[in-house]
Amino acid sequence: MADQPTASERFIQGILPENPVYRQLLGMCPTLAVTNGMKPAMTMVGATAFVLIMSNILVALIRGLLKPHLRILVFTLTIATFVTIADRFLGAYMYEMSKELGPYVPLIIVNCLIISRAEVCASKQSLGTAVADAAGMSLGFGLALASIATVREILGAGTWFGMAVLGSGWPAWGIMVLPPGAFLVLGLLLGGVNWFDDRRKRLAVTASE
Amino acid sequence: MSETPETNETLPAGENQPADESLPAGGPPEKKSYIGQAWLVILLAFFFGSVLALVQTTLGPKIAENKRNETYSVIPTLVPGSDRDMTEEVVVEGHNGRQIRLYKAIATDGSHLGWVIPARGQGFADVIEVLIGQSVDLSRITGMYVLAQKETPGLGDYIRGDDFLQRYKDKSTDTPLVVVKADPRQENEILSLTGATISSEAVTNILNSALENLKGKLEAHNGSIAAPEK
Numbered sequence: 001m002a003d004q005p006t007a008s009e010r011f012i013q014g015i016l017p018e019n020p021v022y023r024q025l026l027g028m029c030p031t032l033a034v035t036n037g038m039k040p041a042m043t044m045v046g047a048t049a050f051v052l053i054m055s056n057i058l059v060a061l062i063r064g065l066l067k068p069h070l071r072i073l074v075f076t077l078t079i080a081t082f083v084t085i086a087d088r089f090l091g092a093y094m095y096e097m098s099k100e101l102g103p104y105v106p107l108i109i110v111n112c113l114i115i116s117r118a119e120v121c122a123s124k125q126s127l128g129t130a131v132a133d134a135a136g137m138s139l140g141f142g143l144a145l146a147s148i149a150t151v152r153e154i155l156g157a158g159t160w161f162g163m164a165v166l167g168s169g170w171p172a173w174g175i176m177v178l179p180p181g182a183f184l185v186l187g188l189l190l191g192g193v194n195w196f197d198d199r200r201k202r203l204a205v206t207a208s209e
Numbered sequence: 210m211s212e213t214p215e216t217n218e219t220l221p222a223g224e225n226q227p228a229d230e231s232l233p234a235g236g237p238p239e240k241k242s243y244i245g246q247a248w249l250v251i252l253l254a255f256f257f258g259s260v261l262a263l264v265q266t267t268l269g270p271k272i273a274e275n276k277r278n279e280t281y282s283v284i285p286t287l288v289p290g291s292d293r294d295m296t297e298e299v300v301v302e303g304h305n306g307r308q309i310r311l312y313k314a315i316a317t318d319g320s321h322l323g324w325v326i327p328a329r330g331q332g333f334a335d336v337i338e339v340l341i342g343q344s345v346d347l348s349r350i351t352g353m354y355v356l357a358q359k360e361t362p363g364l365g366d367y368i369r370g371d372d373f374l375q376r377y378k379d380k381s382t383d384t385p386l387v388v389v390k391a392d393p394r395q396e397n398e399i400l401s402l403t404g405a406t407i408s409s410e411a412v413t414n415i416l417n418s419a420l421e422n423l424k425g426k427l428e429a430h431n432g433s434i435a436a437p438e439k
Contacts, residue, residue, distance in 0.1 A: 033362060065249050073250055081257040085264050092271035095279070102366060103334065103359040179363065 004125055007132035014136025021144030022193045026113040031145060032182040034104055038161045041149035042142070043097050047086040047105055049138035052114050053131065054082045059122035060130035066123055075118045076109075083108045113141065151185045152176045276356060280312065280327065280340060287342030287352035288314035288323040295319070299430050303422035311423075313430065314342070320433040323351050328419035332411040335359035337368070339415055343382070345431055347424055353377045355412070365408035373409070376400055377416070385417040 005013065020026045030048065034040040055078045059066075066074060087105045090098035098105065108114070117137055122130040153159055156176030158166035175181050244251075281293050291314035299311045312325035326341040335358070342352030353374040360366045367373055376399050380386060388410045389398045401409040 062249065062253075067246055067249070070246065070250055074253060077250065077253055077257060081261060084261055088264050088268045088272065091275065092268040095272075095275040099357075103362060106359065 004129075007126075007129040010121060010125075010129055010133035011136035014133060014138075014140045015143065016140065019140040019144055020113045020137055021141060022190060024113075024116075026116060027111045027141060028186075029107060030104055030111065031148065032179070032186060034101060035145055035149040035152055035182060035185075036156065036177040037153045037159075038146070038149045040097065040100055041145045043090070043094065043101060044104065044108075045138070045142040045145050047083075047090065048108055048111060048114070048141060049134075050086050051079060051082040051108055052117060052138050052141075053134040055079050055114055056117055056122040056130040056134035057127065059118045060125065060127045063123045071119075071123060072115075075115050075123075078118070079114050080109050113137065147189060148182070148185050151189070152181050156181060276338075279356065280325070283340060283354050284312060284314055284325050284342075287325050287340055287354055289351060290316050291322045292317045295434075296325075297434070301423065301426050301430065303426060304424075305422055309423070311427075311430075315434060321345055321431060324427065326419055326423065327356070328415050330411060330415035330418065332358060332368075333360050333365050333405070333407045337408075337411055337415060339412060341416055341419060343420070347420055347427065348381060348383055350377045350380045350382060350416075353412075353416075358408075360405070360408045364402070365405040367402050367405060368408050368412050373402055382416075382420050385421070386413050388413050 014020070016023075018024060021028075021031050027048070030044050034044045055075070058078050059075060062074070083106060086108065087098070090101070090105060117130075117133060121133040125133075150160060153161075153176075154165055155173045156178075157172050158164060158168075158170035173181075176185070281296060284293055284296055285291050295315040295317060297313040297315065299313050300308050301311055303309050310327065312327075313321065314323045314325055316322050323345055324343045324347065326343060327338065328341060329336055329338045331337070337355065337360070338357040340354040340356055342350065342354075344351060355369045355374070358366065358368060360368060377386075380399070381396055384397045386397050386399050388401045388406065390401050390406070393400050399409070399413055
């Protein structure tokens with residue numbers, strides 16, 4: 001398959017050109033649900049990255065053995081196993097955070113980002129490419145969640161990673177840390193990203209003429 | 210799932226190609242083909258199962274310890290006036306024949322104030338674990354706490370909130386509690402959470418059956434202990 005992207009292309013694509021949140025609109029559930037602060041958002045990114053990288057590694061290793069009509073079953077089995085490991089690990093070593101994230105850690109199983117990478121990349125390309133792809137996508141997912149969580153935590157609580165940023169005079173916008181804030185911020189940032197992208201493309205077109 | 214050529218012809222050309230390629234020509238006996246198709250899934254299931262068993266045996270005790278620490282930290286709020294460091298653990302056999310580890314809530318002066326009973330049961334999504342604060346004779350709820358739950362975010366997970374748990378406080382448990390959707394009129398009625406009736410009923414049922422299981426079993430363990438030497 002000569003037209004498949006190389007490892008470095010996969011890695012770069014995951015970060016911005018095919019950003020899972022801003023470009024593919026995948027993984028919206030954690031994006032909206034756990035971005036009320038940087039700490040839960042980054043824990044979620046860590047857990048998702050672990051599951052994504054491990055499942056991509058495993059699927060790439062057994063890709064020659066996959067039967068086409070049973071592949072989804074194998075992907076789901078693989079993802080569920082690593083999600084359970086991540087969930088138990090959080091429960092053992094980050095108990096408070098595990099309670100705060102609640103059902104969202106087990107819900108990583110249904111994050112389409114992970115199964116889509118198994119389907120698109122890991123089941124078709126080499127181990128190295130699959131790892132680069134998972135790393136790029138995880139980084140892209142992390143940047144997207146960080147951008148949303150930063151806006152929400154600073155405006156909603158005046159803090160970042162729990163550290164005071166805006167001082168005690170800031171009237172915390174409570175709505176920002178509540179569910180409506182997630183939709184507002186995601187919508188505005190998504191619109192912003194599209195606007196910049198459009199402008200860049202238009203400038204490139206006029207420059208080439 | 211029939212593999213006869215007749216059914217294959219009704220499918221669009223090429224659609225069934227990959228599955229057929231892996232079968233030897235002429236079509237093998239059905240049993241053999243199932244194993245031939247699914248051996249990877251079966252093998253992976255065994256492999257993942259063992260990995261998860263290993264993870265659970267390694268991390269399980271640590272998680273249980275975290276839960277115990279959390280239990281200890283909430284005992285003073287579940288049985289008001291009790292002291293965390295005076296708590297004694299008592300293992301009792303319930304009516305269902307199972308051993309249950311209870312926490313005996315004791316005040317700083319050594320007087321026995323009540324019990325904290327860990328209980329669990331099926332909720333809407335997953336098992337719910339609660340801690341029930343009880344008076345000494347198990348006749349009155351002194352506090353409730355949800356230790357673990359995976360109920361629907363935004364609906365069922367409000368069972369963790371004080372707003373809901375306060376509805377149990379100071380209720381008599383001489384008759385089983387029931388969940389109602391309108392303003393409670395009877396002493397034993399609990400107002401359900403809007404949109405989370407199943408979760409509300411789950412918590413109430415867990416509480417009812419835990420108390421039912423223990424009633425009359427704790428007399429031998431009641432009684433104050435000697436105050437610590439000053």
